[in-house]
Amino acid sequence: MNKPIRRVAFIALLMFGLLLANGTYMMIFQQQSLAAQPQNRRVRDAEFAQNRGAILAAGKTEIAKTVPSKDRFKYQRVYPEDELYAVITGFYSYDRGSTGLERTYNAPLSGTDDALFIRQLVDMATNKTPEGASVQTTIVPKIQKAAADALGNQKGAVVALDPKTGAVLAMVTSPTFDPNDIAGHDIEAAGKAYDRLASNSQLSNRAAREIYPPGSTFKLVTAAAALADGKTPDSMVDSPDPLKLPGTRVYLSNSTNCGGTKITMTQALKVSCNTAFANLGMDVGEDKLREQAQLFGFDRRHLDDLGGVASQFPDKLNEAQLALSSIGQYDVAASPLQMAMVAAAIANDGVLMDPYVVSTVRSQDLKPIETHKASELSTAMTPKNAKELQQMMSEVVSEGTGRNAQIPGVEVGGKTGTAQSDPKRKPFAWFTSFAPVHDPAIAVAVIVEDANIPRSDIAGGRLAAPIAREVMEAAL
Amino acid sequence: MRADIPVTVVPRKRRGVELALIIFALGLTLGAYAMVDINVLGELSPIFPYLAGISTLLAVLAHVAVRWRLPYADPVILPCVILLNGLGLVMIHRIDLINDPPLNGARQQLIWTAIGVLMFILVVTWLNDHRPLQGFTYTIGLAGIALLLLPLVPGLGTEKFGAQIWIHVGPYSFQPAEAAKVLLAIAFASYLVEKRDVLALAGYRILGIDLPRARDLGPILVMWLISLAILVWQRDLGTSLLFFGLFVMMLYVSTERAGWAVLGTLLFAAGAYFGYLNFSHVRTRVSAWLDPFSDFDAHFQVINAQFGIAWGGLLGTGLGLGRPGLTPLARSDFIAAAIGEELGMTGLMAVIMIYGLIVARGLRIALQCREPFGKLLATGLSFGFALQVFTIIGGVTRLLPLTGLTTPFMSQGGSSLVCNWIVAGLLLVISHQVRKPAATVAINPDVEKTQLVKAGA
Numbered sequence: 001m002n003k004p005i006r007r008v009a010f011i012a013l014l015m016f017g018l019l020l021a022n023g024t025y026m027m028i029f030q031q032q033s034l035a036a037q038p039q040n041r042r043v044r045d046a047e048f049a050q051n052r053g054a055i056l057a058a059g060k061t062e063i064a065k066t067v068p069s070k071d072r073f074k075y076q077r078v079y080p081e082d083e084l085y086a087v088i089t090g091f092y093s094y095d096r097g098s099t100g101l102e103r104t105y106n107a108p109l110s111g112t113d114d115a116l117f118i119r120q121l122v123d124m125a126t127n128k129t130p131e132g133a134s135v136q137t138t139i140v141p142k143i144q145k146a147a148a149d150a151l152g153n154q155k156g157a158v159v160a161l162d163p164k165t166g167a168v169l170a171m172v173t174s175p176t177f178d179p180n181d182i183a184g185h186d187i188e189a190a191g192k193a194y195d196r197l198a199s200n201s202q203l204s205n206r207a208a209r210e211i212y213p214p215g216s217t218f219k220l221v222t223a224a225a226a227l228a229d230g231k232t233p234d235s236m237v238d239s240p241d242p243l244k245l246p247g248t249r250v251y252l253s254n255s256t257n258c259g260g261t262k263i264t265m266t267q268a269l270k271v272s273c274n275t276a277f278a279n280l281g282m283d284v285g286e287d288k289l290r291e292q293a294q295l296f297g298f299d300r301r302h303l304d305d306l307g308g309v310a311s312q313f314p315d316k317l318n319e320a321q322l323a324l325s326s327i328g329q330y331d332v333a334a335s336p337l338q339m340a341m342v343a344a345a346i347a348n349d350g351v352l353m354d355p356y357v358v359s360t361v362r363s364q365d366l367k368p369i370e371t372h373k374a375s376e377l378s379t380a381m382t383p384k385n386a387k388e389l390q391q392m393m394s395e396v397v398s399e400g401t402g403r404n405a406q407i408p409g410v411e412v413g414g415k416t417g418t419a420q421s422d423p424k425r426k427p428f429a430w431f432t433s434f435a436p437v438h439d440p441a442i443a444v445a446v447i448v449e450d451a452n453i454p455r456s457d458i459a460g461g462r463l464a465a466p467i468a469r470e471v472m473e474a475a476l
Numbered sequence: 477m478r479a480d481i482p483v484t485v486v487p488r489k490r491r492g493v494e495l496a497l498i499i500f501a502l503g504l505t506l507g508a509y510a511m512v513d514i515n516v517l518g519e520l521s522p523i524f525p526y527l528a529g530i531s532t533l534l535a536v537l538a539h540v541a542v543r544w545r546l547p548y549a550d551p552v553i554l555p556c557v558i559l560l561n562g563l564g565l566v567m568i569h570r571i572d573l574i575n576d577p578p579l580n581g582a583r584q585q586l587i588w589t590a591i592g593v594l595m596f597i598l599v600v601t602w603l604n605d606h607r608p609l610q611g612f613t614y615t616i617g618l619a620g621i622a623l624l625l626l627p628l629v630p631g632l633g634t635e636k637f638g639a640q641i642w643i644h645v646g647p648y649s650f651q652p653a654e655a656a657k658v659l660l661a662i663a664f665a666s667y668l669v670e671k672r673d674v675l676a677l678a679g680y681r682i683l684g685i686d687l688p689r690a691r692d693l694g695p696i697l698v699m700w701l702i703s704l705a706i707l708v709w710q711r712d713l714g715t716s717l718l719f720f721g722l723f724v725m726m727l728y729v730s731t732e733r734a735g736w737a738v739l740g741t742l743l744f745a746a747g748a749y750f751g752y753l754n755f756s757h758v759r760t761r762v763s764a765w766l767d768p769f770s771d772f773d774a775h776f777q778v779i780n781a782q783f784g785i786a787w788g789g790l791l792g793t794g795l796g797l798g799r800p801g802l803t804p805l806a807r808s809d810f811i812a813a814a815i816g817e818e819l820g821m822t823g824l825m826a827v828i829m830i831y832g833l834i835v836a837r838g839l840r841i842a843l844q845c846r847e848p849f850g851k852l853l854a855t856g857l858s859f860g861f862a863l864q865v866f867t868i869i870g871g872v873t874r875l876l877p878l879t880g881l882t883t884p885f886m887s888q889g890g891s892s893l894v895c896n897w898i899v900a901g902l903l904l905v906i907s908h909q910v911r912k913p914a915a916t917v918a919i920n921p922d923v924e925k926t927q928l929v930k931a932g933a
Contacts, residue, residue: 001851002843004729008859009839015866016832022875023821023828026782027790034786039772039779042787042799 048094049073053109053132053364055089055101057139064089064102066132069185077183083176084148087205088139088306088357091179094187096194099203101135101358104305108133108361108369133369136360138167143442146474147172150467156448157206157336160471163344163440165374166353168303169475171337173206208308211333212447215419216272216460217430218328220342223269223277223392225284225292227385233266233392239276245320252278252323255418256401269392270400272416274327281326286317289326295380296342296352303337303355311338328419340445343432346389347413347440350381394437402431404465407473411437414468416460426450431464435472442475444468487911490551491543497555498535505531505562508795512570515796523583530586531562534593541597545604546908550841553907556834557885557900561589561893563827564886566795567807567814574801581807581888588890592897599901606905610666610849617663621702623652624660624719628709650891653715654882657722658895658902661860664723665853667695668730672848676731696736699723700743707751713758714867714879720744722860729855730848758877765877777804781813781872785821792820807888809880812872828869831884834900835862841907850906857899 035043052075055064063085069076077092079085090100098106106112111132147158147170160170181193197203204210226235239258242251258273268276281289293313294300302308314321314331324330337355345352354377361370381389393413396402402414414433426449434443446464506528513520535558542549569582603609609616668675675692703720706712724740751758764775772779780803788798800806800814807814816824838858845851864881871878882892 001729001732001848001855004732005839005842005851005855008725008729008855009836009843012832012835012839012859012862015862015870016828016835018875019828019866019869019873020825022870022873023816023825026785026873027821030782031786031789034782037769037783040783040787041802042783045799 044094045073047110047112049075050110051075051131052077052092053111053134055085055105055109055135055137057085057088057137057141057144059141061141063137063139064092064179071185073185076185079179079183082178082180084144085139086176086179087171087173087207088137089179091177091182093182093190093194094185096182096191100205100306101137104307105135105358105361109135131364133361133363135358136362137357138162138169138359139171139357140169140475143170143471143474144172146170147467147471148174150470151446151448154448154463155206155450156446156464157210158444158446158467158471159207159336159340160442160444160475161340161344161353161355163347163434163443164353166344166355166377167359167374168355168357169442170471171207171306171357173204175200175202177202205306206336206447206449208303208306208335208337211309211311211335211338212428212449213419214311214328214332214334214339215417215428215430216274216328217339217342217415217417217432217445218332218334219269219272219277219326219417220346220389220393220415220432221293221296221298222281222284222289222326223265223389224296224346224381224385225289226265226280227388228292228381229284229288231265231280233388234264236262237265237268237276238279239263239268239273241275243275243278243323245278245323246282247318248320250320266392266395269415270395272396272401277327278323282319282323286322289313289322292380293332295378296345297338297377298334302341303357305357308337308355309335311335328417336445336447338445339430339432339447340443343393343413343415343434343445344440344443345380346386346393347434347437347443348386349383350379350386352377352380390437393433397433401461402433402465404461405431405433405469405472407435407469407476410435410472410476412469412472413437414465416465418460429463430460431468433465433468433472435476442472444471446471486913487548489547491539491547494542494551494554495539497552498539498558501555501559501562502532502535504559505566508563508566509569511794512566512573512796515794516570516573527565527582527586530590531565534590538593538596538600541600542904545601546904548908548911548913549904550837550907550911552837553834553900553903556830556837557897560827560830560885561592563815564811564883564888565589567800567811567818567886568888570796570818571800571807571814573796584890585888585893588893591890592894595894596897596901599898599905603901603905605909606850606853606902607847607909609662609853610669613663613666613670616659617667620656620659620663623656624702624706624715626652628705651882651889652891653712653718654891654895657718657860658857658898660719661722661726661856662853662902664726665849665856668726669848669852671695672730675727675736676733696724696727696740696743700747703744704747704750707747708755711755711757712880713748713751713761713877714871714881716747717744717867717879718860718863718881720747721863722856725859726852726856730852761877761879765871765874768874777810778874778878780804781810782874784813785816785824785873788817788820790820790822792816792818792823794818808882809868809878809887810872811883811886811888812869815886816873824869824873827886828865831861831865831869835859835865837907838903841903841910845906845910850909854903854906857903861896861899 052066054062057063063081064079066075067078090102092098092102109132143160151158151172151174156174158172162169177197182190184190240261242253244251252275254274256271258271259267290313298311298313301310311334321330325332354375356372359372360368363369390413394411397405397412397414401416405412405414412433412435417430418427420427429448432445434440446467448463565582565585568585572579572581677689703716707716728737764778768775768779784803795818798817800817803810803813815827835858838854842851842854867879868881868883870876882889884896
């Protein structure tokens with residue numbers, strides 16, 4: 001019987017060999033992917049229990065930090081300014097994921113980034129709890145506060161950019177949320193808070209992740225296209241009231257007194273004359289208008305760190321649609337970030353800078369791991385045209401619809417807008433501006449949803465311009 | 477040496493080696509237990525001295541029984557068993573501590589360990605020789621089959637986790653399959669030793685393999701039907717596989733006919749395919765094996781075992797520092813996953829190697845044995861043990877579809893623990909009979925002669 005017993009022994013050897021080989025296989029090929037599974041509570045708990053790095057606003061203000069806690073997670077994520085920076089930091093929750101920079105910079109913040117590898121080894125050898133890297137943002141607390149205070153509890157958003165670098169100086173969205181509510185260690189309460197906030201759409205980022213009809217603020221793009229097409233600020237434009245849209249029976253009327261039926265482009269922008277810009281747009285043509293919009297950043301995503309969405313300029317327009325698009329109606333849609341970029345590019349003599357919100361990622365020993373260098377996205381206008389448009393915008397504020405944005409002693413350029421996406425809804429009030437005109441330090445876009453006044457071009461000037469003014473004042 | 481002088485090889489007893497290994501195993505176990513306490517509680521739990529005392533006492537009793545009654549027994553098996561039993565206790569204690577207040581599963585397991593050791597000592601001292609068992613082939617066989625089918629008796633069997641393999645008598649419950657495993661291994665061995673000459677007769681020859689004669693197919697078909705009955709009515713894939721595999725292997729060893737093994741494998745494959753087609757729980761197990769993430773909730777258990785092992789990595793989180801509580805049934809079916817998590821793949825592989833050592837020693841005993849019953853019994857017990865370890869650890873590590881077998885000596889549960897101690901006792905008994913000097917047996921030359929008739933086989 002020894003021969004079959006030897007064979008049986010061989011089979012047993014094979015079985016044990018398979019067990020060991022499978023264990024080896026698991027360790028080499030499966031361990032990483034298993035550990036990366038979002039449903040893996042062990043990994044999630046461990047990550048949640050990490051000494052996560054801080055997120056800082058300019059001047060080393062901590063807007064998200066980690067403090068020791070006495071429960072099983074050992075550390076608690078805290079947002080010292082509650083709601084103020086929620087749209088930037090996002091939240092970091094146990095079982096509702098994370099958003100904002102907490103999400104995009106998770107690897108460096110949690111200390112698992114490859115750039116921190118040596119540090120991890122040292123920590124492991126010295127038995128120290130690893131600490132994540134810190135993320136330095138470009139947000140300026142003073143401007144951020146001014147923006148949040150000025151917007152108050154009106155539904156809307158504010159974005160402020162540094163026109164010369166593209167740095168986001170402030171970003172406010174309202175209504176917003178307190179990330180502390182979702183980051184708490186009482187998992188159930190945190191989950192309920194999340195569900196409540198999500199159903200009230202308090203978690204949305206209106207500044208970069210929502211697009212709205214830009215209304216008259218889009219006339220800046222039309223004006224830029226017209227200048228590029230050879231027009232000058234003094235070129236005369238037909239401004240009938242009303243204008244019959246070609247191929248339709250629809251009449252476009254003006255909501256303000258344009259000051260005649262043939263006016264200069266400067267005058268048209270100053271009083272936000274609809275029919276004049278409709279004519280300008282039809283003059284320039286669909287392709288050139290779209291090209292100009294794209295040079296300003298339309299149809300592309302920006303600010304990936306916060307999941308920014310692309311603004312849209314529609315395709316395949318007929319004449320009537322082109323006329324409406326030229327004044328920011330029809331299917332044109334832009335995020336407040338996009339409109340701030342338009343103002344910033346004009347202010348920066350036509351050069352559009354890539355917007356960014358994170359300037360540096362620093363390891364625990366304050367060594368920079370990652371630094372953002374300001375970069376150009378496109379040359380949207382020639383310097384000459386840009387300077388002319390700056391001047392036209394300055395007149396909008398000094399004498400036109402944007403008077404509410406005037407700052408004593410500072411030359412401000414701006415453009416109002418009022419947009420109605422749906423006749424049953426209250427209009428959106430827009431204002432986009434920059435200051436000072438000759439050495440711009442800040443470009444701002446403001447949107448107030450549900451402007452509680454009758455539809456008129458003044459809505460942007462009355463509701464949004466004062467907010468923009470306070471934001472600009474904070475920066476100057 | 478000159479050929480005309482009779483040479484008697486007297487194997488060394490090696491009881492000292494066994495004692496040293498036992499002390500090593502005890503040291504490891506108690507150290508691990510203390511580590512769990514310190515890592516989880518920050519101090520030794522109050523029952524630690526009792527546990528240490530009882531464990532040492534049990535180990536010493538087992539060793540003394542072997543030293544007294546089986547001086548020539550294999551010296552490696554007992555220390556391996558003590559180490560596995562001890563590590564199982566440690567893991568159960570560790571999982572007890574996850575609950576607040578802690579459960580006392582470890583205390584229960586210690587009581588079962590004591591009963592197991594007692595049965596081991598009974599086998600070692602009272603039975604002492606395996607050969608008398610050969611006289612009760614049919615009694616033992618019938619008892620085994622009856623036990624196996626007992627959970628199907630209405631009112632007696634209860635369903636747990638989808639399988640009806642438990643019986644309840646008053647407050648006590650146990651898995652009769654574990655006892656049946658031992659009884660049937662003995663019954664198969666003696667039955668096959670008796671019938672093997674007939675069963676070895678060749679029938680048809682297909683592809684170079686001699687198939688048995690059709691009229692001899694009876695026993696294998698009966699076992700196949702019983703296995704299918706277990707699969708169908710008890711819904712227990714693991715037990716079904718274990719018994720049928722055990723029987724087919726022993727049939728093959730006794731007859732030396734590969735045809736039996738081929739036939740058995742085919743029959744098993746047919747049965748398993750039938751099960752796959754007809755039972756949703758079998759399909760769930762198979763899909764959890766092939767693609768666990770296709771249904772997170774249905775395959776929660778298997779997935780969590782994977783997560784635990786991955787989390788433990790190569791070296792493990794350390795005893796008491798992992799989260800084995802996240803895997804359901806971590807103390808019974810999934811104790812291997814808990815070991816993989818806290819002791820790492822290294823620790824799990826070490827445990828697999830200890831199982832491997834026991835199997836290797838058992839098969840070595842079978843090879844050395846000079847009479848067919850002992851040979852077949854040792855092979856059956858060792859291979860059954862190997863098959864069980866392979867199926868459950870392979871299931872937990874997703875090498876195979878998961879089947880609900882216990883992890884020998886480690887899983888919480890009395891029936892399995894006690895029966896495996898009996899298996900260990902039987903292996904030691906056979907090894908003692910094998911290795912003891914022939915002179916002590918040959919009191920009556922006539923008996924000696926009849927004993928040696930089949931030894932050359």
